[in-house]
Amino acid sequence: MECFRIDESGYTGYDLLNRDQPFQGATAIAIDDDAAGDLIRRHFPRLQAGELKYRDLMRRPANHSRLLALQRDVLTNYKCVTYVCDKRFLLLLMFADYAIEPYYYERGINFYENGQNYSLASLLYLVGPQLLGEGALDRLLTCFQRAVHDKTPKALADLVASARASRWRDLPEALGPLATAAPECLAAIATHGVTTDAAFIVLQALISRTEVMAAGPYRIEHDESDNLRAYHRMLQRLISHQEPATFRQSDIASLTFPLKLTSVSHVNSRSSAAVQLADVMIGAAVEAASTLTGRRRARVDPEATLSQYTDNQLIHLLPSIDFAEQARARQGTQAAELIDYYAAHFAGE
Structure with missing residues (x-):
């Protein structure tokens, strides 16, 4: 074999x-x-x-x-x-999955359509450090990673605070759900098995x-x-x-069970x-x-x-x-x- x-x-x-x-x-x-x-x-x-x-x-x-x-x-x-993956970019994609997408799902919007999640994560990766304020994106990602891992009320509160402390109104499509403490996003982050x-x-x-x-x-x-x-x-x-x-992932990738x-x-x-x-x-x-x-x-x-x-x-x-x-x-x-x-x-x- x-x-x-x-x-x-x-x-x-x-x-x-x-x-x-x-x-x-x-x-x-x-x-x-x-x-x-x-x-x-x-x-x-x-x-x-x-x-x-x-x-x-x-x-x-x-x-x-x-x-x-x-x-x-x-x-x-x-x-x-x-x-090979850039782990910081992958973390931003995970941020999109759990801290953004549930907000749109609740409103009947397919956040993943035509790779919109990849585009938004790329935008955050490349211009987020300048757009959101000095050190804001680093703090946000650190708090997000900790919240996903710990799943405690304090970790979730720290994550919301880090979003609010940034210039989130300059990119509300990405940070608005967290800055407004959207319950569906906080619930997704706290879900058992999410990592x-x-x-x-x-x-x-x-x-x-x-x-x-x-x-x-x-x-x-x-x-x-x-x-x-x-x-x-x-x-x-x-x-x-x-x-x-069977699931189609892109124009060159699919997965069949x-x-x-x-x-x-x-x-x-x-x-x-x-x-x-x-x-x-x-x-x-x-x-x-x-x-x-x-x-x-x-x-x-x-x-x-x-x-x-x-x-x-x-x-x-x-x-x-x-x-x-x-x-x-x-x-x-x-x-x-x-x-x-x-x-x-x-x-x-």
């Missing part, structure tokens, strides 16, 4: 404002350990370490061209997909592509790290869900060359994103890294003010239905 090996980077649980790790992502590669070992020996014949790790390899400039060549071999010859943990979203994006790439039933294997335990539990829930359903994915297992990465390759691929992609956004000094050339991907090998979640393109790509999206479906079937995971 075909097996995709996966690894992740940047997982910080519910904290999406972690300054040291602003990006989160994962890579899935359909490759066995023998083929992966051959690739590693071909590109790093003098490797002394017992395990191939991107963070170790990229520190030596002499390894950079080898890393790019290894990446090119993987992308050219094996089924592979990488997902800012991004693991499920990363998995959803990754699985939407492995389901397309797999010719038939397949399995997933991943490292046995603490971070991937959260991914493991969620994958098991997705696998066990047998109710038929039940999945072709049949099982998930973990392995010590030191004994799996294939999982080590997944570590290299996601490490390089996250490094490239951090470099291109000015958060990190360039080590491996980010343009050289990303240019090797084809469109269907790289999924990214980044803010964009090309609102016309957002609307085109997400025309007819079933985002609202998918969120409702997840709330009904996967809440609390």
Whole structure:
């Protein structure tokens, strides 16, 4: 049976404002350990370490061209997909889901139609710091993240106060519901199972592509790290869900249940060359994103890294003010239905 090996980077649980790790992502590669070992020996014949790790390899400039060549071999010859998201932007999308959308839903408005939530979250990301007042957006997001996590009256009150303390009237479409303490929004934030943990979203994006790439039933294997335990539990829930359903997410992504994915297992990465390759691929992609956004000094050339991907090998979640393109790509999206479906079937995971 075909097996995709996966690894992740940047997982910080519910904290999406972690300054040291602003990006989160994962890579899935359909490759066995023998083929992966051959690739590693071909590109790093003098490797002394017992395990191939991107963070170790990229520190030596002499390894950079080898890393790019290894990446090119993987992308050219094996089924592979990488997902990378800006965690601050993802948090703003979650803010739109729970602190804005319920207000519009109560008034019969489809807030998600043609990707309006993405456009508004992008606007907040890019102009919110100037529009809402110095430090206001940071305070708002910090309070929102805490309110979703704690779900206490004090945390919710602090969130409303942070909205009111901003120049919310300059963008009432986004902050008006919280500034007026809309009960439907506060109830959504306080709902059991609502979380800012991004693991499920990363998995959803990754699985939407492995389901397309797999010719038939397949399995997933991943490292046995603490971070991937959260991914493991969620994958098991997705696998066990047998109710038929299909949801369109964009012009290039959809998700159908039940999945072709049949099982998930973990392995010590030191004994799996294939999982080590997944570590290299996601490490390089996250490094490239951090470099291109000015958060990190360039080590491996980010343009050289990303240019090797084809469109269907790289999924990214980044803010964009090309609102016309957002609307085109997400025309007819079933985002609202998918969120409702997840709330009904996967809440609390």
